[in-house]
Amino acid sequence: MRVKNKRKTSASPAKIVGAALIAFALFASLLSDTLFAEEAPPQPETPDKAPDKDFRSGVKVCVVPIQGEIDEQMLFLVKRSIQTARENEVEYFVLNINTPGGRLDVMVDIGEDIAALKDDGITSVAFVNKDATSAGSYITLACDKIVMASGGTIGSAAPVFIDASGNIIRLEDDDEYRIKVIGYCKSKFRAMAKRKGHNPDLAEAMVDYKIAIFWATIEDKDGGTTTRIITKDEKDKIEAAAKAASENGLEPQQRIVKEKTIVTNFQLVNLDYKEAVKYRFADTSVDGGLEGVYKYLKLSDPEVIMVEETIEEGMFGILNSPLLRMLLMVLGIGGVFMEIKTPGFGVPGIVG
Secondary structure: OOOOOOOOOOOOHHHHHHHHHHHHHHHHHHHHHHHOOOOOOOOOOOOOOOOOOOOEOOEEEEEEEOOOOOHHHHHHHHHHHHHHHHOOOEEEEEEEEEEEEEEEHHHHHHOOOOHHHHHHOOOOEEEEEEEEOOOHHHHEEEEHHEEEEEEEEEEEOOEEEOOOOOOEOOOOOOHHHHHHHHHHHHHHHHHHHHHHHHOOHHHHOOOOOOOEEEEEEEEEEEOOEEEEEEEHHHHHHHHHHHHHHHHHHOOOOOOEEEEEEEEOOOOEEEHHHHHHHOOOOOOOOEEHHHHHHHHOOEEEEEEEEEEOOOHHHHHHHHHHHHHHHHHHHHHHHHHHHHHHOOOOOOOHHHOO
C-alpha cells in the first residue's frame, strides 16, 4: 500500500503580520471616507432659458428655390410662388438662390415681380446660398433684404452675347449693339439698387468692368469721418478739390484719408460673403442654411411653405432646353425632306 505524503504549507510570522497591516490600512481608509466625507452641496436647478421676446412664432414664410439657369421655366415657378404667397398671406418671401445666371428678359420680369411684393406687405429676402451670378445678382437686388451664406458670392453680371447656335459672340467695346445692351443693363441694375436701398455704384460695376470702385474713409473739415463706397470719378473730384483748397491756403471741405481698391477699371465687381457685408451691400451673413435666415429674421418655429417644381414645369424645362430644341428642329426638317422625296404620306411627314 502506497501512502501519498501531503505537504502542508505554513505561513511565516512576518507574512502574517504584513497581511494584517495591509488589511488594517484598507479598513481605516474606508472608515475615514465614511465618517469624514463632506456631503456634496445640492446643485441648483438650471432654469429653462427664457425665450427671446423679440422672436415671433408661427410667422408664415414662403421659400422658393432659385436653382440653376434663369429661364422661362424659372419665371413660371416664381410667378406661381408669388400667387401662392399672396393667397396664404405670408409675411416673408425667401428666395433660396444658387444660379449662374440666365436670360436677360426673364431676369427683368422676375426682378419686377419680386420687387412689387412690397406693395402687398410681403418682405422679400434673398438668401444667396452659394452663388448669385449675372442675372442672379439682379434678382438678389430686387429683394428687400440680402442674406449671404458663408462661402457665398455675388456679382459678375456683364451680359454675354450668344448667337442662334448657342455660341458665345465676342463684341468689341465700340460695337453699337454691345453699348446699347450694356447701357440698358447698367440702368436696370442701378435703378433696382436705388429702389431697394442697395448701393447703386456697386450694382452698376457688376455689369460694366470700366467702373473703378473704392472703399474710402473721407474726413470733413470738422474732423468727422465716414467710410463708404466711391467711384473713380468721385475720388478724382474730392482729391482735386482738396488740392485746390490747399494751394489757396484753405481748409479742404473733404479729403480722403484712407482708401482700398475694390475693383479697377478692368474688373467686374464680384463680392464674397464677407465683402458683401463689409461694403454694406448685403445685410448679414449666416451659417446653418435657411435656419440661419429664420434666426436673422427673429422667427421661432415659422410656418414654412416650401414651393417645389411641378411635373409640368419640369417637362417644360426639358422641352425648352437648347439641345433638345436643336434635335427636334433637325428631326422636323429631316422628316419633311424625306416625305418630299417619297410618294404618299407616312411616318416622316408625321414626325416633320
